[in-house]
Amino acid sequence: MSPKHVIYKKLSRDKSVGIYMGRRDFVDHCDSIDPVDGVVLLDPQQIKGKKVYVMLSCTFRYGRDDADILGWAFRRDIYVCTRQVYPPLQDLDRSIHTKLQERLLRKLGNNAYPFFFEFPDNLPCSVALQPAPTDEGKNCAVEFEVKAFCAENQDEKAHKRSSVRLAIRKVQYAPDKGGPPPSNETTCEFTVSDKPLHMRVALEKETYYHGEPISVSVDIDNSSSKDVKNLTLSVEQVTNVVLYSNDKYTKSVACEETTDLVPSGTSLKKVYTMYPLLQNNRERRGLALDGKLKHEDTNLASSSIVKAEVLKEILGILVSYRVVVRGTAAGMIGSSEVAVEVPFLLMHPKPVEVRTWTWCLRSSSAPISKVWSAMTTNPTRTREPLVISFPPHPVFAIQC
Incomplete structure (x- = not known):
């Protein structure tokens, strides 16, 4: 039984561009950071000869966007990286894709284009200050997002109807080995x-x-x-x-x-x-x-x-x-x-990797009680729900 992948999808208002990603949480392991990968689906008729860009940004916000004073915006861009995905650049090797991108490209067709970003080592993690119950607008926070947009060039201000934003998070988990009790x-x-x-x-x-x-x-x-x-x-x-x-x-x-x-x-x-x-x-x-x-x-x-x-x-x-x-x-x-x-x-603790074991009872000479005991007493299983399926062939599957 192959695990199902969750795909996050968001389209622009005019349906000219859409973002497809397999996850929205990216882990900082201290020695490395999960890269950001996904696919942009575009409509050539809506684009009308414009270029398509994808932007990864990290923003520190300490006030509402509409509360500017003397032209000072209450936000600061900590990191911005923009890449052109359409037309694809000559130095972009489309043969190197993640497994998720390969599946999405096969499913979405010829109008889908991959994107890939690597976080620099010095970016903060996603965090926000809790607003009061009466506060309105966005609160003080460090935020990350992936944005896809259509424009003549990457410096042009894109129309909101031709752009799409998908919020993501950069997170850290507890280290494998902790220090001595303090x-x-x-x-x-x-x-x-x-x-x-x-x-x-x-x-x-x-x-x-x-x-x-x-x-x-x-x-x-x-x-x-x-x-x-x-x-x-x-x-x-x-x-x-x-x-x-x-x-x-x-x-x-x-x-x-x-x-x-x-x-x-x-x-x-x-x-x-x-x-x-x-x-x-x-x-x-x-x-x-x-x-x-x-x-x-x-x-x-x-x-x-x-x-x-x-x-x-x-x-x-x-x-x-x-x-x-x-x-x-x-x-x-x-x-x-x-x-x-x-x-x-x-x-947070590091999430336990979900593994799938499959036993074909038709080819097994062991009694079903022994096979069931072997599955339920596996030392690596967690408290995840037990998943049992019955495909056309008599196969047991358990997620641990």
């Missing part, structure tokens, strides 16, 4: 106390997946003469808009105010569970979210992994996370805050 600690000494206060905070691992609970281990050894109270835990998202203003926003996406008290001369060892979820922060303006496609939901923005050789200033929006444990050390003479921060990564 931890941090602090020791506070007070002038009115002979002995110190020691606080240590640790996490189980460096990388957590979206929707996964975070276990926070708190260890407080209070040898001082002060009492520790008002113990609060929070998961903070730190968003740094580095492209135009270097603004930094710190917002709590999960918080727990405990009633735990650590009197003088005692200790506390406890594990707390935190849930940093977008569903609990829908009304909070300015939270960084993963870039989303139209009519789709999203989640809190993934942590930004910055390559060593890339300048941070051109990455648009950088996102990081940390767990912060705060407490108040109060005594006879005044009080002071004690705090410990532990950074971590919040990301």
Whole structure:
């Protein structure tokens, strides 16, 4: 059983050009980036001798298009690459295509032309800031899109009816190997106390997946003469808009105010569970979210992994996370805050590759119960739905 491919298709208003792509998410693996490939279908009668171009662009938007002030547009093009696909250039080798392009070219016919782009290493990932419920227009975001248009030359402004735009995303997944479990600690000494206060905070691992609970281990050894109270835990998202203003926003996406008290001369060892979820922060303006496609939901923005050789200033929006444990050390003479921060990564896991195994029961001498057991106990299967089909020949197929 061959897996079915999803094709994304969008046509211009006058049907002169259309874009066909097999995916809209492209992964930055740090050492390489998935290339952007697809096919443009054109109508020679509608084009009327004009050329057809395809453009890949990355735009940083920090205001509405109709809110220009003194001619200043609230958007900046981080990257733009335009290529002519029709008439095909002489140096374009049409014999080298991806498998998807080969299938589309066979299906769409002679008026279909392939396009191919490679991302440069220094582009940011798709990310957006959550608008307020009353905000209108497009929000602050780093956006990617593929555009096909008809024009006399690539610098000519194309008519909207003869152009088509398809939004895509550049994403990063959690690394295969994470670092050691992060931890941090602090020791506070007070002038009115002979002995110190020691606080240590640790996490189980460096990388957590979206929707996964975070276990926070708190260890407080209070040898001082002060009492520790008002113990609060929070998961903070730190968003740094580095492209135009270097603004930094710190917002709590999960918080727990405990009633735990650590009197003088005692200790506390406890594990707390935190849930940093977008569903609990829908009304909070300015939270960084993963870039989303139209009519789709999203989640809190993934942590930004910055390559060593890339300048941070051109990455648009950088996102990081940390767990912060705060407490108040109060005594006879005044009080002071004690705090410990532990950074971590919040990301998506790499999608599990879907594989298909096929057994022909007609040619197999094993009983069907043994074949079924072999399929259901395959160590590489995942929680994907079980797919069983019955073609004209007795064949079992299972997706894992």
